[in-house]
Amino acid sequence: MLNAMTLRRIKMAFVPPKESYPGKVYAVQIGSEQKGVTVGGENVLPFHAFEGITPNRPVIAYEIQDVPPNDWPEEVQKPYKDVSNDPVSWAKFCQDTLKAGAIALRLMGTHPDRENRSPEDAAKTVKDVLASIEVPLIILGSNHAEKDASVLVSAAEAAKDRNCIIGKAQEANYKTIAAAAMANNHKLIAMSELDINLSKQLNILITQMGFEKERIITDPMCSALGYGLEYTYSVMERIRLAALTQNDATMQQPILGDVGMYVWKVKETQASEVDVPQWGGLEDRSIAWEAATATALIIAGAELLIMRHPAAAVAVEKVIEELI
Amino acid sequence: MLIIGEKLSIIAKKVREAMIKRDKIPVQEIATSQWKAGAGMIDANIGPAEDGGEDLMQWMVTTIQEVVPLPVCLDTTNYKAIEAGLQVHNNEKGRPLINSTSNDPERFGMLELAAKYSSQIIGLTVGKGGLPADAEERASLAAEIMARAAEYGVPLEDVYLDPLVLQIATSQDHALKVIKAVRMFQELNDPPMKTVVGLSNISNGCPKPLRPVLNNYFLSLLMYEGLTSAIADPHEVAPTVKTIDVILGKTLYAHSYLEM
Numbered sequence: 001m002l003n004a005m006t007l008r009r010i011k012m013a014f015v016p017p018k019e020s021y022p023g024k025v026y027a028v029q030i031g032s033e034q035k036g037v038t039v040g041g042e043n044v045l046p047f048h049a050f051e052g053i054t055p056n057r058p059v060i061a062y063e064i065q066d067v068p069p070n071d072w073p074e075e076v077q078k079p080y081k082d083v084s085n086d087p088v089s090w091a092k093f094c095q096d097t098l099k100a101g102a103i104a105l106r107l108m109g110t111h112p113d114r115e116n117r118s119p120e121d122a123a124k125t126v127k128d129v130l131a132s133i134e135v136p137l138i139i140l141g142s143n144h145a146e147k148d149a150s151v152l153v154s155a156a157e158a159a160k161d162r163n164c165i166i167g168k169a170q171e172a173n174y175k176t177i178a179a180a181a182m183a184n185n186h187k188l189i190a191m192s193e194l195d196i197n198l199s200k201q202l203n204i205l206i207t208q209m210g211f212e213k214e215r216i217i218t219d220p221m222c223s224a225l226g227y228g229l230e231y232t233y234s235v236m237e238r239i240r241l242a243a244l245t246q247n248d249a250t251m252q253q254p255i256l257g258d259v260g261m262y263v264w265k266v267k268e269t270q271a272s273e274v275d276v277p278q279w280g281g282l283e284d285r286s287i288a289w290e291a292a293t294a295t296a297l298i299i300a301g302a303e304l305l306i307m308r309h310p311a312a313a314v315a316v317e318k319v320i321e322e323l324i
Numbered sequence: 325m326l327i328i329g330e331k332l333s334i335i336a337k338k339v340r341e342a343m344i345k346r347d348k349i350p351v352q353e354i355a356t357s358q359w360k361a362g363a364g365m366i367d368a369n370i371g372p373a374e375d376g377g378e379d380l381m382q383w384m385v386t387t388i389q390e391v392v393p394l395p396v397c398l399d400t401t402n403y404k405a406i407e408a409g410l411q412v413h414n415n416e417k418g419r420p421l422i423n424s425t426s427n428d429p430e431r432f433g434m435l436e437l438a439a440k441y442s443s444q445i446i447g448l449t450v451g452k453g454g455l456p457a458d459a460e461e462r463a464s465l466a467a468e469i470m471a472r473a474a475e476y477g478v479p480l481e482d483v484y485l486d487p488l489v490l491q492i493a494t495s496q497d498h499a500l501k502v503i504k505a506v507r508m509f510q511e512l513n514d515p516p517m518k519t520v521v522g523l524s525n526i527s528n529g530c531p532k533p534l535r536p537v538l539n540n541y542f543l544s545l546l547m548y549e550g551l552t553s554a555i556a557d558p559h560e561v562a563p564t565v566k567t568i569d570v571i572l573g574k575t576l577y578a579h580s581y582l583e584m
Contacts, residue, residue: 197576197577197578197579198578200576200578201579204578204580204584205580208580238576242576246574246576248575248576249584250578250584251576
């Protein structure tokens with residue numbers, strides 16, 4: 001029989017095994033010195049603070065658009081209905097009322113199949129938004145490789161020296177966008193489509209242009225819960241393992257999860273309870289869908305999230321608070 | 325895998341002359357070029373250096389570390405020169421490596437230095453009795469060296485076992501024995517023992533055009549068996565090291581992996 005003394009000794013003798021890793025994620029600072037944020041900087045797997053250093057918590061950027069969000073589902077239009085007609089009031093609402101730590105402006109209106117707004121229009125929107133907020137800004141194109149090249153060049157110039165993140169640079173257009181980000185002192189999102197080797201290759205190509213590897217944010221492409229989330233999860237996890245365990249300098253960039261855009265187009269965030277009663281109420285369900293997707297990705301290794309619904313963002317902040 | 329740049333050796337005329345004249349420029353050029361080609365450590369081979377070895381090794385270590393952010397592999401049989409080198413070695417650039425001890429009692433002093441300066445050390449698997457006959461004899465010499473290291477207070481993870489590569493032109497059967505020894509060395513401890521080879525010795529005495537061919541293919545086989553490090557010419561072996569690391573899954577593949 002073990003007596004209490006022996007038991008205590010056994011307990012005291014137990015030291016949980018600790019992994020240590022040769023690599024470290026780059027700490028990337030965005031925005032101004034006073035109101036800016038830093039992502040990355042850890043030398044351990046996500047939330048393994050007990051094994052090393054995790055100097056910065058994951059950051060959630062609230063997504064806004066240059067045009068009204070008519071393409072967003074009803075549920076996620078609602079919280080912004082009074083402000084989303086104008087990107088400036090929308091941005092201010094996110095910063096002042098929702099206390100967003102960062103804002104992601106998607107220049108959706110520049111897409112040729114949408115309003116086809118010009119690079120000059122985009123530049124003006126960027127300037128107006130930047131003039132009205134203090135938190136860091138992420139500037140995103142409309143995901144049209146060709147149009148993005150011209151739009152993001154103008155946007156990068158309009159935001160010169162404001163230390164924004166410009167994106168997304170892809171295999172087809174990275175040269176122009178990376179050059180614009182470099183010339184105007186911005187950080188850059190390098191996006192590849194769920195392919196770990198291409199993700200690494202794109203980082204190498206951008207670095208070979210003279211763009212510092214410590215100024216890149218990697219976007220391995222997001223996917224929503226139920227729609228390939230496990231692929232995104234695996235790729236992110238593999239990137240982190242290469243960064244930490246193999247000390248791969250081409251994979252040590254912070255990772256972006258562009259969550260909102262992928263979540264708010266699946267049917268689970270749109271089908272009404274009347275049509276699918278077994279799925280429960282639409283509002284709770286759609287918010288939970290975005291929160292669950294985002295939570296999975298911060299656990300896989302994402303340090304920066306772009307999200308849409310304020311309630312989902314708040315839920316994820318709570319998870320971060322508990323895990324950190 | 326760690327490449328220990330072999331080019332700063334007294335055997336090379338240019339290096340020998342620079343050592344005699346204390347001319348920093350050629351030494352620093354060679355060190356820098358090896359670092360850029362992928363060396364993670366620079367070997368400083370000053371030979372037996374019976375006269376003035378201490379001063380020469382100190383000069384080599386500081387001259388090399390002035391220009392590259394790497395540790396130095398101190399390569400001489402002169403015990404005092406090793407100690408002198410360890411005294412000036414900048415450990416912020418990585419821990420030094422003593423080249424070498426063996427199972428010859430005359431070389432045990434090197435273990436004492438490794439313990440005193442917290443240096444890593446190469447254990448060459450030879451003893452007083454001449455060259456090892458096969459892999460098994462190499463492994464038994466390795467076990468002796470490990471026991472000796474423990475006795476002197478050198479942690480086993482600081483010991484790099486060297487199976488002694490022999491010339492293929494004169495000792496062809498030893499090539500395979502060396503490969504087998506690298507596998508056996510790792511089984512002598514958990515975590516596995518570290519290993520190192522003087523790679524280009526395999527092609528010593530062979531026609532010049534053949535040397536890189538022999539060195540690179542031999543290195544591939546050794547890496548497959550888990551070799552930790554090689555004293556080699558980084559310009560010559562870097563593509564092999566990078567490619568085998570990719571094939572073995574130690575580096576993530578990307579189209580430009582050779583350029584990294």
